[in-house]
Amino acid sequence: MSDKIPGTASRSWLWRWRRNQLRRHGDVVEAWIVLAVWALALVGGALVGWAAAGAVDQTFAGRRAGVHAVSAELTENATEGPLVGSGYDVGKSWVTVRWTAADGSMHTGRAKVLPTATAGSGLQVWADRSERLVPAPPSTAESTFSAVMAGVLVAQLTATAVWGAGWLLRHRLFQQRLADWEAEWQRVGPQWRNLSGGKG
Structure with a gap:
């Protein structure tokens, strides 16, 4: 059992606010x-x-507002592209993909895919307002x-x-x-x- 008197700690600080001869x-x-x-x-x-x-x-x-998702198509097999050598995507391959923008224009870019992906298969990529491929933005969560x-x-x-x-x-x-x-x-x-x- 503690031998301290209840309220002693608070009074030790409150004395500075009360008028007394020691203050x-x-x-x-x-x-x-x-x-x-x-x-x-x-x-x-x-x-x-x-x-x-x-x-x-x-x-x-702002980052999410500046990019949009597009459906792209691989133009080559993943085995034909160079491997990703660093980061979280080690083991994937760089391949060329193409997609059609909202205005109907065709665009191409480089994306990272699994090594089993084949030419003609589809994937989702992210592009900025200039239709350049960019990393996926962070989710809301x-x-x-x-x-x-x-x-x-x-x-x-x-x-x-x-x-x-x-x-x-x-x-x-x-x-x-x-x-x-x-x-x-x-x-x-x-x-x-x-x-x-x-x-x-």
């Missing part, structure tokens, strides 16, 4: 710093994280996940930065408090020693 100006400043750090870390971190998530989501949405993760990460980094700045300020106040105590002791200490010597 100094530095204690009031420290209390405001703690309050500001809490507010900025929680509210500021959440707002910055929300903004970062929104920016990432808009970026992905992938975009949402990336946006949420970015928001959480930015919120954590922001809160950490705020806490770090608050800790530095409180550390400087603590150092100043020690210096003030030392100066006061240099002034009062000799008087106490004189009084103690007189009693002896």
Whole structure:
């Protein structure tokens, strides 16, 4: 069982806000710093994280809006094309495909397909507004996940930065408090020693 009196921890912080003889100006400043750090870390971190998530989501949405899916046809067997040597598609082959744009014009490009694909088979590819083949855009679920993760990460980094700045300020106040105590002791200490010597 804990031997701490309930409410002791909260009162140890609240005394800085109440008028008393032991409270100094530095204690009031420290209390405001703690309050500001809490507010900025929680509210500021959440707002910055929300903004970062929104920016990432808009970026992905813009990317999806700039491309469109087209049905293409292989013009050669996959075994005739060079193999993909790196990335997530290692083992696939580069082949030439062709497709018809919405305006009826014919286009060709290079796409990655499974090594078993044959000429004349169909596949879905993605093209930009200039009818150039581009990688597939992230799905809505992938975009949402990336946006949420970015928001959480930015919120954590922001809160950490705020806490770090608050800790530095409180550390400087603590150092100043020690210096003030030392100066006061240099002034009062000799008087106490004189009084103690007189009693002896």
